[in-house]
Amino acid sequence: MINISENPFTVHSPDALDQVPPETIVNLFVEKHTRFSAINQQKHSFLWGSRGSGKSFILRYMEPQCQFIEAGGVEEFFDTNDPYIGIYTPCSKGEIDKEELTLLSDAEGRVITEHLLNLSIAEEVTSALSTQFPSDYLNQDDKEEFAKRAANLFDTASIAASKNRADDYYNRSDSPLKWLNRLFEEEKRRVTHYLNKVPFTDDARYKGATSGYHDFLLPLISNVQKLLRQPNVPIYILLDDAFHLTKRQQQVVNTWIANRDQGTICVKVSSSKERYETFNTVGRGRIEIPHDYTEVSIDEIYTRNDSNYAQKVSEIANKRLELSDIPADSIEDFLPKNEFEQELLEEIKKQVEREWEEKGQPGERSDFINRYASARLFQELANRKNRKSYAGFENLVHISSGRIRYFLDPCFLMVEELKSNGVDIEEMEEIPPNIQDKILREYSRDLLIGEPEKMKKDLKPERRSQLDKLITLIKSLGQLFYNRLHDEDSREPRIFSFTVREEIDEDSEVKSVLELGRTMQYFQKDTYSSKDGGGREDWYILNRRLAPQFKIDPSGFQGRIRLTQRQLEEGCNDPQEFVRRVLGDDERQSGLEDFNQ
Known part of the structure; x- marks a missing residue:
């Protein structure tokens, strides 16, 4: 579990975010400068961002449990403008992107690929309905009817064994959503069992259930709307880290997007753009902007002090400080610059300004100072054989390269370093510049040396x-x-x-x-x-x-x-x-x- 009071810069990987209480996600979420208003529109969309940019955190925030907290309750949420139900579906668990799918023929591979995707989403749907809504919110008879309708979307004979297994765990009348979830789980198990046999035999044939978009996923989501008695509230399918999907699976997702059923199913796909392999559909051409989907990029290149990214980092870090026991008033105070270098920089700025005035240098005074003063500082420190310090909030913002995780990770390590030196969290008014610099140098060295060494083992x-x-x-x-x-x-x-x-x-x-x-x-x-x-x-x-x-x-x-x-x-x-x-x-x-x- 995340513990902000012990270290406010704790970060969880996307796969571990389900361990973070929804209250914590809501408390830590910063909407400003995240383009969230564009992300949560009722449109199919791609959310582009590199690892560590915050994609998963945004999608987790869009889940019902977080939105209910933000609105003050379920009914209050449905009374807001443009409500939706977000179903978070991770693509990185190894349960969807089965390598054995590539061994199947085109026809069989297409069918089983979509079936596996449908089952994974269906599992997340039933899980969200049973765990993220208040226990007394959904009518018991309605839940039982929903489970019955959902099961009937399959061929009855093909799921007989899975129904029997689900009956062994739950009584459908008493726990319809848990029963249905188990049914989907058993069906996924059957697909996995079949795929495991494919590499070892030429005559393996899949004999289980299948499902498509129009005969399963779309009616399933329509039945969710009926269960919630919210026919006009769309269900957002939040596919996280979709670059893990096979190319064929991405084509299936693109085909769903091409149907433009945003009033019922709205697909939100998160990925790094360069690793999403295709925008082609299954036999229907290519999805195109703006007719089929919109794009939202949360990667940042520019990290200047007046950039949206710098302001976003400041707000995120300050929120974390407020929720912790650290007494610092702001992240800028908590990460002070090297005082000696700041004094030297101010002297150099005055020298550069005089140079601009005396030599009639081109451009604006401020531009000239900005262009050369910092470089002269590096040069002067080298002449004095002093090592440059990278301490200070602004330096760390630049070093993070537009990825919020690259800011939070070293801050976490800095706090842990002070704790190991015997400093209590309640006494940390700031991180001394020498500690900041030490951690940042180690963090930098690890990217150049440590990461490649780890990667080589699998190449x-x-x-x-x-x-x-x-x-x-x-x-x-x-x-x-x-x-x-x-x-x-x-x-x-x-x-x-x-x-x-x-x-x-x-x-x-x-x-x-x-x-x-x-x-x-x-x-x-x-x-x-x-x-x-x-x-x-x-x-x-x-x-x-x-x-x-x-x-x-x-x-x-x-x-x-x-x-x-x-x-x-x-x-x-x-x-x-x-x-x-x-x-x-x-x-x-x-x-x-x-x-x-």
Whole structure:
């Protein structure tokens, strides 16, 4: 169970969120800057976000138990504008994305794939009805009638064995919802048992029940509306981490979306966009925006102090502090900056301002100071042989790279570090800058060294080679960005991203390495208008959690460097030669583009 009082920055994985009390989810949820109003509209939609961006938390908040608390009761919730019943359905349990499904013929695979999806959703529906509504809210006769109608959606003979098994556990008259849930569970067990036999025999034939969208899922959800006596309240199917689904399963989901039955079933799909493989349906073409669905992205690239992301992090962290025993008034006070560096930075800002005035430098005064003061701080600290501190709320916001979990995780570790040093939670007015810096450096090092080592254990030899090249490329970029930051003559010193000058060959190793980098979250990818005109270039932003490891500035978004496929190939093999070639070609001047242009 989550314990905010002991450590307000505790984070649960999506699979463990069912252990978190709904009251806690409601208390911790922040609607502002999350685009929640777009997410909970009565429209099929895709919620895009990388791991740690908060997708699962949002979907959990949309469950009935949380919405009832927020509204003050069940009846009060149904009296609100546009109520809905959210059925959270995780796709990462290994119960839906069965690998054996790929061994079936197209026809059989399509049928059993949809049947397995239907059963998984049906299980979650009955579970929500029996556990998230007050025990006396649903009429007993209505529940029994609902169970009867739902069971009759199957061929009676095909589910006879499952009905008998359900009878062994529950009396349908006494516990109709639990009985129905057990029926669905037994049917899933039969499908799993069949799939387990498929790899070992050529003559295995599935003889159990099947179900489709129009003959099962849609009427099941219609019966839920009747049970609730809310015919106009849609049921939201909240499919979390749908990138775990097979491509065929995603096609089934897309086909449901193409039916546009939002008044009854509204499908909400969460996934990282690059890992959702297809937008094709089962034999009906492709779903399209805006007719079939809407998109909501909660990933953030820009983390400047005035960005929505920075404000969202502040609100989330402050809510957690309020619910804890920590006496700090705000997250900004709780994570103070390094005082010596702040004083030095203020001196440098004055020097940079005088330079702007005396030399007639281009641009606005504030822009010039913002562009160069922070870089001069890094340079001055290096000249003094002082290690740069990454302490402070603003630094941690930038280092989190737009992923709220990258903010909460190190904060959790900082609190645990103080507790291990004998500091009681009630005495933690702040995290000392040296503790912040220590944890952030370890957290950064783990992403570069620890995570790849863990991943290698499960990779095939050819993928291990790609991973090695990816880590070499990351080190090459880190060294390049460090050199730029510490070059006193650099026009754009604070960079941590690059664009690719031309299309990368589809079958090239660089292409595979960059895609692996996105999958492992070393890069965020966007596009940027080409400096030469005529289209857009792929834009890769380094995960700024690596900033302490490479001693670079995580706060700059002024420019990006342009690289070629050949240079990236060099970066995958030899960091020193990569940096020499890029800087030798004077890319540091001609290759940069101003963010504000």
